[in-house]
Amino acid sequence: MNHARWKTLRERKLAEGYTEPDDVIEARREIRLSMALAKAVHDRRTELGLTQADLAERAGLSQAKISRIEGSDTVPTLPLLAKLADALDATLNIALDVDDTHVSFVSHRTDAA
Secondary structure (H helix, E strand, O other): OOHHHHHHHHHHHHHOOOOOOHHHHHHHHHHHHHHHHHHHHHHHHHHOOOOHHHHHHHHOOOHHHHHHHHOOOOOOOHHHHHHHHHHOOEEEEEEEOOOOEEEEEEEOOOOOO
């Protein structure tokens, strides 16, 4: 079954009153959070013109660790998040709500030009 067909089937079940088990709902929430962080790291890194190896060197991590973070394969600890924010010369903002998550890096520098 392809993704589009699976999604349609899931949406139809939900519309008919089907509710997913709590563990599935929690797993989806964790995946969304991990993916939001991965996207924020990738976007900020590319905004700075850095490779994964460059970011890894700045943060004192391995390139493989950066790859796992950007691939949503790992959930970093708070100290690691602090290293990433410092290496990306930005403040890390994470807003968590039941149905919504926002993750962003805000540059420490502003262009005065």
